[in-house]
Amino acid sequence: xxxxxxxxxxxxxxxxxxxxxxxxxxxxxxxxxxxxxxxxxxxxxxxxxxxxxxxxxxxxxxxxxxxxxxxxxxxxxxxxxxxxxxxxxxxxxxxxxxxxxxxxxxxxxxxxxxxxxxxxxxxxxxxxxxxxxxxxxxxxxxxxxxxxxxxxxxxxxxxxxxxxxxxxxxxxxxxxxxxxxxxxxxxxxxxxxxxxxxxxxxxxxxxxxxxxxxxxxxxxxxxxxxxxxxxxxxxxxxx
Amino acid sequence: xxxxxxxxxxxxxxxxxxxxxxxxxxxxxxxxxxxxxxxxxxxxxxxxxxxxxxxxxxxxxxxxxxx
Amino acid sequence: xxxxxxxxxxxxxxxxxxxxxxxxxxxxxxxxxxxxxxxxxxxxxxxxxxxxxxxxxxxxxxxxxxxxxxxxxxxxxxxxxxxxxxxxxxxxxxxxxxxxxxxxxxxxxxxxxxxxxxxxxxxxxxxxxxxxxxxxxxxxxxxxxxxxxxxxxxxxxxxxxxxxxxxxxxxxxxxxxxxxxxxxxxxxxxxxxxxxxxxxxxxxxxxxxxxxxxxxxxxxxxxxxxxxxxxxxxxxxxxxxxxxxxxxxxxxxxxxxxxxx
Numbered sequence: 044x045x046x047x048x049x050x051x052x053x054x055x056x057x058x059x060x061x062x063x064x065x066x067x068x069x070x071x072x073x074x075x076x077x078x079x080x081x082x083x084x085x086x087x088x089x090x091x092x093x094x095x096x097x098x099x100x101x102x103x104x105x106x107x108x109x110x111x112x113x114x115x116x117x118x119x120x121x122x123x124x125x126x127x128x129x130x131x132x133x134x135x136x137x138x139x140x141x142x143x144x145x146x147x148x149x150x151x152x153x154x155x156x157x158x159x160x161x162x163x164x165x166x167x168x169x170x171x172x173x174x175x176x177x178x179x180x181x182x183x184x185x186x187x188x189x190x191x192x193x194x195x196x197x198x199x200x201x202x203x204x205x206x207x208x209x210x211x212x213x214x215x216x217x218x219x220x221x222x223x224x225x226x227x228x229x230x231x232x233x234x235x236x237x238x239x240x241x242x243x244x245x246x247x248x249x250x251x252x253x254x255x256x257x258x259x260x261x262x263x264x265x266x267x268x269x270x271x272x273x274x275x276x277x278x279x280x281x282x
Numbered sequence: 283x284x285x286x287x288x289x290x291x292x293x294x295x296x297x298x299x300x301x302x303x304x305x306x307x308x309x310x311x312x313x314x315x316x317x318x319x320x321x322x323x324x325x326x327x328x329x330x331x332x333x334x335x336x337x338x339x340x341x342x343x344x345x346x347x348x349x
Numbered sequence: 350x351x352x353x354x355x356x357x358x359x360x361x362x363x364x365x366x367x368x369x370x371x372x373x374x375x376x377x378x379x380x381x382x383x384x385x386x387x388x389x390x391x392x393x394x395x396x397x398x399x400x401x402x403x404x405x406x407x408x409x410x411x412x413x414x415x416x417x418x419x420x421x422x423x424x425x426x427x428x429x430x431x432x433x434x435x436x437x438x439x440x441x442x443x444x445x446x447x448x449x450x451x452x453x454x455x456x457x458x459x460x461x462x463x464x465x466x467x468x469x470x471x472x473x474x475x476x477x478x479x480x481x482x483x484x485x486x487x488x489x490x491x492x493x494x495x496x497x498x499x500x501x502x503x504x505x506x507x508x509x510x511x512x513x514x515x516x517x518x519x520x521x522x523x524x525x526x527x528x529x530x531x532x533x534x535x536x537x538x539x540x541x542x543x544x545x546x547x548x549x550x551x552x553x554x555x556x557x558x559x560x561x562x563x564x565x566x567x568x569x570x571x572x573x574x575x576x577x578x579x580x581x582x583x584x585x586x587x588x589x590x591x592x593x594x595x596x597x598x599x600x601x602x603x604x605x606x607x608x609x610x
Contacts, residue, residue, distance in 0.1 A: 206524070213517055217508060227504065227521070230496035231528045234535035237489070241538045260534050267527055275520045278441065281513065287411040287476050294415045294472035295396070298422065298465045302567060305461045309574050316581055 050149050054157030059164060061134060068130040069168060076123035076173035083115045084180040112183040113243045117236050119173050120166070120200065125225045127165045128207035131158060132215040145280060155208060155276035159269070162204045170196060188246040191253045195242050198261035199235040202268055206231050209272040209279065216281040234264055384570060392563035395556075403556040412476035417556050419469045421564035422462050423491070429459035429568060430498065430526060437522030440515055446583050449515035452522055454575035456501050458568055463495040490536040497525040497532075511586060 062068055135141035144154060174196070177183060185192055210227045217223065238260050245251040399417050406413040432455035440448035470488050475481050482488065501521055508514035549557070 209520075209524070213504075213520065223504070223507065226500055230493055230500055231524060233493050233496075234528065234531040237535040238538060257538065260531065264531050267531070268524070271524060271527055275523065278516050279520055290472045290476035291411055291414055294469045294476075295399075295418060297472070298418050298469045299392075299396075301461060301465050301468070302422075305458075306567065306571060309571060309578070313574060313578055316578060 047150070047153055050153050051157045051160070054154060055160045055164075058131065058134065058157065058161040062161075062165070068127060068165060071130070072123045072127045072165065072169050073172050075126060076119040076169050077176050079119040079122055080115055080173060080176045080180055083111075083118060087111050087115070112177055112181040113240045115181065116174060116177045116196075117240065119177070120170065120203070121229065121232070121236075122225070123169050123173070124162075124166055124200075124203055124207060125228060127169065128162055128204070128211040128228075129214065129224050131161050131165065132208075132211040136215065141280070151277040151280060152273040154280070155212075155273050158212075159204055159208045159272070162208050163201065166200050166204055170200065184247070187250065188253065191246050192243065194253070194258065195239045195261070198258065198265060199239045202235050202261065202264040203228075203232050205265060205268040205272050209268075209276060212276060213279045216279075231268075235261065384566070388563055388566040388570060391559075391566065395560045395563055398556055398559055402552070404550065404552055406553070409477055412473060415469050415473045415476075417553075417560045418564075419466060419473065420557065421561045422469070423466045424561070425564055425568040426459055426462040426466055426491075426494065427529075428565075429455045429462060429572065430494065430529065432572065433459060433498070433501070433522045434526035437519035437526075440519045441523075446511065446515060446587075447580060449511075449518060450579035450583055451572075451576050452518060453502075453505060454572050454579055456498050456505075456522070457575055458571045459498045460495065460502060461571075462568060463491060463498065466491045467495060484539050486536040486539050486541055489539055490533055493532045493536070494529065497528060501525060511583065 135144060145151070178185060207224075207228050210224055210231075214224045214227070238257050242254060242257050246253060395417075399414055403414065403417070405411055433452045436448045436452035436455060440446075440452065467488070470491060471481050474483050474485075474488065501518065504521055505514050505518050508517055
C-alpha cells in the first residue's frame with residue numbers, strides 16, 4: 044500500500060516538475076479560463092445601450108450575480124479543464140515517454156491516480172484564478188456560503204477530473220484529437236453541472252442551507268468514476 | 283377538443299413512428315444491398331479472385347469482368 | 350464446379366440475423382416474415398386503438414395520448430442502453446467481437462429510440478404547456494441520454510482498428526451506463542412540470558400494454574437485424590485482412606482450378 048503511494052507520488056512529482064519547468068499547460072489553461080469569463084461577462088450584459096445613463100444606468104450595467112455566475116464558472120472550468128487533461132496526457136507523447144511508463148513494473152491503475160492528481164492540481168490552480176475573476180466581473184457575493192462553495196466546487200472538480208483523465212488517455216492515442224475529448228467528457232459530466240448549479244442557486248439566491256442529498260450525488264459521482272477510471276485505465280492506454 | 287392539440291398529437295405520432303419505421307426501412311435497404319452483393323459474387327469469380335491473390339496480378343478478375 | 354466456395358465463403362455461420370433477410374438465399378425465409386408481420390399488425394392495432402377507442406384523459410385532454418407512444422419507447426430506449434452496457438462488459442470479459450457488434454447495434458437503436466422520446470416529449474410539452482422545451486427532469490434526462498449514446502457512435506466511427514474500437518467502445522459503454530442513474534438523480538433536482546403519478550383508468554392501462562408490444566418487438570427486431578449486418582461486416586473485414594486468409598483462399602483456389610480442369 045505504502046509502496047503504491049510512493050509510486051504515485053513519484054509519478055505526480057515527475058508531472059508537476061515537468062510542468063513547473065516548462066509552464067506550458069498552466070499558463071494556457073488559466074488564460075483560457077479568464078478569457079471565457081470575460082467573453083461571457085461581455086455577452087451577458089443584458090441591458091440595451093440606450094438605457095445606460097446616470098446612476099440607474101450604472102446600476103444596470105453592473106452584472107448582478109443571479110445564477111449566471113455558476114454557469115459562467117462552469118463553462119470556464121469545463122473548457123479549461125478539457126485543455127488541461129489533453130495536455131497532461133500529451134506530455135507522455137514526447138520521447139516515447141508513454142512506452143517507458145507502460146514498460147515500468149507498476150500497476151497501470153497507479154498511473155491513473157497519478158495523472159488524476161496532476162490534473163487536480165492544475166485544475167485547482169485554474170479555479171483559484173478564475174473564481175475570483177468571476178466574482179469580480181459578476182459581483183458574485185460569496186460571503187453567504189464560502190465554505191459550501193468550496194465544497195461544491197471541490198467535489199465537482201474531482202469527478203470532472205476523474206472522467207477527464209480516463210477519456211484523455213482514450214483520445215491521446217487516436218488520430219482525431221481536437222473536440223473529441225470535449226465531446227466525450229461533457230455529457231458524462233452534466234450531472235456535476237446540474238447538481239452544483241442547483242446547489243449554488245439554492246445557497247446564494249434562495250438562502251437555503253447546503254443540501255446534503257445533493258452533495259451526496261456529487262460524492263457518489265466521484266467515487267463511481269474514480270473507481271471506474273482506475274479499473275479501466277489499463278485497457279485504454281496505448282502507445 | 284382543442285384543434286391545435288389534435289395537430290400536435292398527430293404530429294407526434296407521425297414523426298415518432300416515421301422515425302422508427304424510417305430507420306427500419308433504411309436498415310432493410312442496407313441488408314438488401316449486402317445480400318445482393320453476396321449473391322452476385324459467384325463461385326467462379328471467387329476462384330478468379332483467389333488466383334489473382336496467388337499470382338499477384340489482376341488478370342483473372344479482369345477476365346471475369348470484376349473491377 | 351466445386352461447392353466449397355459457395356458454402357464456406359458465402360454462407361453466414363452461426364447466428365447472423367434470424368430476423369433479417371440476409372440469411373440464406375431462399376425467396377422468403379419464414380421467421381423474419383412472421384415476426385415483422387406480427388409487429389406491423391400489432392402496430393396497426395395499437396394505432397387504431399389509441400385514436401378510436403381509448404378515452405380522453407380528463408385533466409390534460411387529447412394531448413395526453415402521446416403518452417401511449419412515448420412511454421413504451423422510453424422504456425425500450427433504456428433497455429437498449431442496458432444492452433450496450435451488458436455487451437460492453439461481455440466484450441471486455443471474453444474479447445469476442447460479436448459482443449462488440451451487439452453493443453454497436455443496440456447503441457444505434459438506442460439513439461433512434463431516444464430521438465423519438467425527445468421529439469414526442471417536445472410535442473407533448475408544446476401541446477400541454479405551450480413551450481417546445483422545458484428543462485424538466487424527464488426531458489433533461491432524455492437529452493443527456495441522447496448525447497451519451499450519440500457520442501458513443503461518433504467515438505466508434507473515429508477509430509479505424511476494429512479491436513481498438515471494440516475496447517474503447519466497451520469502456521465508454523460502461524462509463525455511459527454508470528452515468529445514467531446519476532443523470533436521473535441530478536435531473537430530479539430540476540423544477541418539475543410533469544404531473545405526479547396520474548391514476549390510469551383500466552382502458553388506458555390496456556392501451557399502454559398494447560403499445561408495449563409493437564414497440565418492443567420493433568426494438569428487438571431492429572437490434573437483431575443491425576447485429577446481423579454488423580456481424581457480416583466484421584466477418585468480411587476479418588477475412589480480408591488476416592494473414593491466414595490468404596492461405597485459405599489459395600487452398601480453395603487450387604481446389605476450384607483442379608475441379609474445373
